[in-house]
Amino acid sequence: MTLSLDDIARAPKALLHDHLDGGLRPQTIIELAAEIGHALPATDAQALGEWFVAAADSGSLERYLATFSHTVAVMQTAESLRRVAAECAVDLAADGVVYAEVRYAPEQHLVGGLTLPQVVEAVQAGFAQGSAEAATAGRPIRVGTLLTAMRHAARSMEIAELAITYRDHGVVGFDIAGAEAGYPPTRHLDAFEYLQRENYHFTIHAGEAFGLPSIWQAIQWCGADRLGHGVRIVDDIGPDGSLGRLAAYVRDKRIPLELCPSSNVQTGAATSIARHPIKLLRDLRFRVTVNTDNRLMSGTSMSREMALLSEAFGWGWGELQWFTINAMKSAFIPFDERLAIINDIIKPAYAKLV
Numbered sequence: 001m002t003l004s005l006d007d008i009a010r011a012p013k014a015l016l017h018d019h020l021d022g023g024l025r026p027q028t029i030i031e032l033a034a035e036i037g038h039a040l041p042a043t044d045a046q047a048l049g050e051w052f053v054a055a056a057d058s059g060s061l062e063r064y065l066a067t068f069s070h071t072v073a074v075m076q077t078a079e080s081l082r083r084v085a086a087e088c089a090v091d092l093a094a095d096g097v098v099y100a101e102v103r104y105a106p107e108q109h110l111v112g113g114l115t116l117p118q119v120v121e122a123v124q125a126g127f128a129q130g131s132a133e134a135a136t137a138g139r140p141i142r143v144g145t146l147l148t149a150m151r152h153a154a155r156s157m158e159i160a161e162l163a164i165t166y167r168d169h170g171v172v173g174f175d176i177a178g179a180e181a182g183y184p185p186t187r188h189l190d191a192f193e194y195l196q197r198e199n200y201h202f203t204i205h206a207g208e209a210f211g212l213p214s215i216w217q218a219i220q221w222c223g224a225d226r227l228g229h230g231v232r233i234v235d236d237i238g239p240d241g242s243l244g245r246l247a248a249y250v251r252d253k254r255i256p257l258e259l260c261p262s263s264n265v266q267t268g269a270a271t272s273i274a275r276h277p278i279k280l281l282r283d284l285r286f287r288v289t290v291n292t293d294n295r296l297m298s299g300t301s302m303s304r305e306m307a308l309l310s311e312a313f314g315w316g317w318g319e320l321q322w323f324t325i326n327a328m329k330s331a332f333i334p335f336d337e338r339l340a341i342i343n344d345i346i347k348p349a350y351a352k353l354v
């Protein structure tokens with residue numbers, strides 16, 4: 001059975017890996033760019049949306065990341081950050097996402113003179129506003145934020161401290177992102193060690209553009225709770241399904257993989273949705289989650305990612321519920337709050353659908 005996009009949009013979903021600066025509405029980019037005189041590659045919303053997808057469809061993570069210069073450019077004031085975050089919450093909720101962790105790199109939003117705390121507070125205000133609007137519209141959503149440090153830069157300790165400062169104000173975790181090759185996670189070991197001493201949670205983009213050494217460092221040196229992508233863990237799985245030591249560790253410890261199917265095809269981490277390692281990883285019962293990464297650059301949504309997988313692998317409500325509960329189990333909010341979302345929202349809704 002293949003599920004339709006509309007059916008899937010009605011089901012509750014949980015999203016752990018979505019970038020704030022990778023999910024703007026094209027029309028919002030156009031309006032914000034006009035206010036500051038930023039030149040865009042297209043001036044009509046439809047054409048701009050298509051430009052992002054085509055430009056990100058490059059086969060290389062570095063070229064994919066180059067498209068963010070336009071979104072980051074229009075997110076340099078408190079008002080623009082607030083607006084983008086509010087719209088993000090509204091859009092995710094309208095797509096049936098009931099729990100989301102949205103990440104962004106505060107250090108990339110200082111060009112207009114904001115301080116790091118001002119950036120965080122503007123984004124938090126936007127999520128509060130957007131979540132309230134979504135609840136009023138009958139689509140309640142809970143949004144937690146992850147603060148990302150850019151792996152080529154040298155501000156990870158500062159960003160880790162920022163995350164701790166705002167841990168009781170909606171910031172639920174930390175991450176590093178950016179070009180992976182040449183920037184191993186161990187460059188930021190001091191930040192990860194600090195966060196561990198603070199009993200905090202973090203994920204690391206690893207195993208996307210670079211393979212097993214990156215995943216191994218993220219887990220065994222840095223202590224990552226989850227892997228951003230982690231898709232290249234398949235390099236440690238034999239043709240007969242036998243697991244190497246690292247793959248076995250990841251599965252045994254139930255380390256969540258934040259898989260992002262469409263993004264992986266665009267950056268060359270997977271050759272197609274139909275050949276995406278998510279099928280093998282699910283069959284082997286890794287802790288697999290489904291994510292959007294960058295809705296603008298992939299022209300996608302959480303429901304669309306699920307629909308693509310349903311079409312490619314014949315997955316139905318049973319599999320979708322499994323992915324959704326996996327994501328909720330792996331969220332960075334407290335255990336009792338995760339359990340409440342699973343038991344009060346997700347399970348009753350899927351019980352009706354299955």
Ligand SMILES: O=c1[nH]cnc2c1ncn2[C@H]1C[C@H](O)[C@@H](CO)O1
Binds near residue numbers: 065068205
């Ligand atoms: O998939 C990704 N891999 C590595 N870095 C990424 C990915 N998607 C977005 N980023 C970067 C670009 C953004 O500006 C930054 C913060 O969200 O994170």
Ligand SMILES: [Zn+2]
Binds near residue numbers: 017019228293
């Ligand atoms: Zn990402």
